[in-house]
Amino acid sequence: MDDVQPITHGSGSISIPTLSTSREPSLKALAEHGIGCVIxxxxxxxxxxxxxxxTARKDLQQDLTVIVRKYQESGVQDIVNTCITEAFQQHGESVDDLCPVLVGIAQANQMSKKFLK
Structure with missing residues (x-):
């Protein structure tokens, strides 16, 4: 999606696009964006x-942009959103049931374990 959310950090700010592919605002869209941000x-x-x-990396916005693109283009986002869709189909919008499932989805799709070796 094209929506960009600014995040203030220190004396500057960075921006991250909305990571939800759902078109309508919903608990599912919030979960897609939230789990995507965590990953x-x-x-x-x-x-x-x-x-x-x-030398240490210095351009946080550039690194974030590259990582978001990698999240989207590597197939991780598709896998995550499919798992989230299945979780909502199985548990409805029961936050008590969804929370541990969503945490599991984030853990199972950690990009650092897949791409930093």
Whole structure:
């Protein structure tokens, strides 16, 4: 989607696109975006620990943009959204039932485990 959410951090801000593919605002769209953000930021954290030719990464927005693109183009987003759709079909909108399932989806799709080796 084209929506971009600014996130203030320190003296600057970064932007992340909406990671939900659902067209209508809903609990499912919120879950898609939230789990996508968790996965993307987890990968960003671990990638920021990696050194590039002896120097630390400095451009957070550039790294975030690359990681979001990788999340979207690698198939991880499709897998995550399919799992979320299945969770909603199985549990409805029961937050008590969905929460542990959504955490499991985030854990099972950690990009750092797939791409940082």
């Amino acid at each position: 993307v930021f987890e990968y960003l954290f671990f990638q920021s620990q990696v050194k590039d030719e002896g």
